[in-house]
Amino acid sequence: MHAWLCENPVGFDALTWKELPTPQPGPGQVLVEIKAASLNFPDLLIVQNKYQMKPPLPFVPGSEYAGVVRAVGPDVTHLQAGQPVACLSGTGGFGTHTLAPAALCLPLPAGFDLVDAAAFIMTYATSYHALIDRGALKAGETVLVLGAAGGVGTAAIQIAKQAGARVIAAASSADKCQLCLDAGADATLNYSEHTPSGSLREAIKQLTDGKGPDVVYDPVGGEFAEPVFRSIAWRGRYLVIGFAAGPIPSLPLNLALLKGASIVGVFWGDFAKREPQANAAMMQTLAQWYLQGKIKPVLDQTLPMSDLHRAYALMGSRQVKGKLVMVNPG
Known part of the structure; x- marks a missing residue:
């Protein structure tokens, strides 16, 4: 070998x-x-x-x-x-x-x-565990996917659509935003056109009719985490997937209080070890979705x-x- x-x-x-x-x-x-x-x-x-x-x-x-x-x-x-x-x-x-x-x-x-x-396995298991299990995503809710053009991001778009959600995909360039639309996103947000301090929050507000996203899927971390969390809807769930941007953000906990919002950790690897039967059932569902052409x-x-x-x-x-x-x- x-x-x-x-x-x-x-x-x-x-x-x-x-x-x-x-x-x-x-x-x-x-x-x-x-x-x-x-x-x-x-x-x-x-x-x-x-x-x-x-x-x-x-x-x-x-x-x-x-x-x-x-x-x-x-x-x-x-x-x-x-x-x-x-x-x-x-x-x-x-x-x-x-x-x-x-x-x-x-x-x-x-x-x-x-x-x-x-x-x-990694992208779809992470995204399903995050959105469906930890995020309790419901049909009709709005999901904001950060880093949406990457592997876990594109998987999250597809799974959120299977759950009946509206998906806003955030990515760093026009061609990445187009990729997200091709993957099933309903709307996109181009990071490069916004600043964390102001216009990003305004763009999220416009895309959600002032309500904010019900669920945020964040595999990125970094400077956009806090303004996005400030934009979340009442009873929103902020899913912490990872920190591809490098820095681990510090979110002011008073924001969770004011929005009645949850900061939810997502660690699929430990879920698979601690709850093997639930993980096996999830993987079976995902494999069937693939064979049915619902995800790819x-x-x-x-x-x-x-x-x-x-x-x-x-x-x-x-x-x-x-x-x-x-x-x-x-």
Whole structure:
């Protein structure tokens, strides 16, 4: 097997493509031949030693991938060789093969494209858990999605529309706003045309007839968080997804009091561990929605696995719209 190896987490330029022994699965493991692997924001952080999970060195990055099971561990009964799966295991995806925890593998139904499957679990599970479970989104409500042109943002647009909500998508350029409209958003807000101190709040007010959004989906953080929270509707829910902008904002708690609003933390990874049955039911729903054509990952582009450095550079420069997927030949 071959894989991109991180031996020194100083950035993606230090990753090297190496030949490694093909491992055999132990208890609770399966060997997956990787067909496709997507690039997620944590993949950028983990090779810079900036992510909360710090795997022992050396490691193969690539948190999310899809492929075919080639061998199963002695105690694995729910998967078998030849079965297509998707997996989100945190590492291992940027190579030709990996040992995956069998419990984290999602068996893929017939008709589930492996490139789509590699870009599916993290964004759709996060967005469904956020909007439907934590945000209690109802039909007829208005959702403001920040960072809406990214992977989780485009997934949030689609899931919110499935819930019957009106979606306002916020993104940083005209072409990203158009991508959001193509993904199903009802209206857009271009960050680059507004300042956090004033015109952003006025734009939100105009787009919501003065009421404000019922739910805010925020994977970005940064300077726009407070003015957006000041714009939220009565009984609004502000969903804290992540901090792609870098700085973690400090929200004045008196605003929550004055609006009767909730600041709601969203940590899908721990939800999946603590409530595995609920998570499995959610994933089954999402897989059915995909097969029914109700949701589909928005892909920026697919690149050969050999172009991983280029893919990292694109993500680091904020040029990616939707998801980037690395594909192995064959």
